[in-house]
Amino acid sequence: MILERFNDAAKRTVYSLQEFFVLAGKAIGFIFVKPFYASDAVQQMDAIGVGSIGIVLLTGFFTGMVLALQSSVQLKTFGATDYIGSLISGSMIRELGPVLAGLMVAGRVGSGIAAQLGSMRVTEQIDALNTLGTDPIKKLVTPRVLAALIMLPVLTVINDFIGILGGNVIATFYLGKPASLYWKTVFEQILNGGFTLRFIPNDFIQGLIKPFVFGGIISLVACYYGLKTTGGTEGVGVSTTRTVVTASILILVTDYFLTQIILAIFQP
């Protein structure tokens, strides 16, 4: 009895995973196949990218400030507060920028996508698309995935910059370090990280591959749960919650493994 139930659950999991990867494969494959729903993609970039700038600015700025505030305590004991800039820039660009932007977008955009596609599913609009001869994956999923793949790195760069700026505020007004010194250490940190192909800083590579992957995770998880919605409006709520939880966990777990892989490849 228990074994049977375990067997069923395992089968369902494998089946869901298969469905997810089929959806992912199609959605990404369709980026290169006509017809292109370019206006949908642009609209999604606006919704995902431009629409998320506000929360990204806010979280980035405060994270940079609190990071500077907390680490100043440690750095003071070593008399190393001069290097606060390099600490902020290293952690923002490589880690906090991508992960924070990812989590914020998962909460704001992922839930929105899941709710929208979910209600389209329960009101038969997905069936209507199929009936009208349109592949819903092509029309709905591909533009969202494409938009997220492009916009998440952009949001991350904004997040990084505003976070470092937040650190600058604390360094200058709390620790009394001149902005010139702060920014000098910021750039030193980037330069010390080493380069790929002689001119691309390794920190930037790490800081841009991550959000690209996170963008894919958020949009695909949201579209998957959205399209799979059953059970009316209640089902839409369930899909939305699952999307945010699954995408957030996947972002944090993937972040660890990505860091390992990137360090192995790009660090001497």
Added chain:
Amino acid sequence: MTDEDDRRKFQERRHPSEKDETAMPRRARDSGRVRAAIRTELEEVAEQSDHRATRERAAAPKVISLENIYLAFDEPILENVSFDAKEGDTIVVVGESGTGKSTILKLILRLLVPDSGRVSIDGEEITHLTFDDALKVRQKMGMVFQGAALFDSMSVYENVAYPLREHTTLGEDEIEARVREKLEFVDLEPDRVMDQLPSELSGGMKKRVGIARGMANNPEIMLYDEPTSGLDPLTTATITYLIIKLQRELQVTSVVVSHDIRSAFRMASKIALLANKRIGFFGSPEEMTGSDDPYIHDFLGGF
């Protein structure tokens, strides 16, 4: 049972279209508007019946054909379901709620694939088509969903224009002309509704826009899922009238899923009664009222 009830039942059995003349005006005595709408509708039905007879004699080709369909999800939904729709036919699938009536439409659209059996459109079997080929076959069909299923991020105009933008190379002027034509066909004023969003429309208007979108591409097959459910009697009458107008003026083959027997009798050339996962009855409305089957009697008894 009163004398009047007896008399009405007798009339229903003898002539299905007559029952409305006795029953409907009694219910809506005050409203001349309702009476006028129903009168025109019945005139249409009379004409339609003539059409129906001539077409049946001509032995029209099969447009939709279901053969021995078996479909199960967790438990069987349809067992050994077969029927054909010839060109110009209007098949109304009736049955109790939850008997898999809408499933039949999804099978015809190939949104679902039967576990066994064949579904053919214009003689071509569609059960084994690839996803892309199925999209092409669907262009022959227009579907009107129960809740209209209008795209709520698009205006009425964009909704009706959608199939045209997807599958034709019409220019913007031609698309606008076609959208106006279809909206006028369903008795909506194009200039008033075109820029509205679906959320701003009433239930009946949504249905009409749904019909306009379904027919925008001039399909040869129209499918309707519960076209009159959740509508008031007047709107029900006008939607029924629209479906009849569409089949008469454009000669489309239609499959209507409904549990509204009254409007079913008005538009059907054949009625399919779905009971116990099978087609329990398939024939003209006249044959249905003349049937001795106790289940059919019970089923019609409510009306």
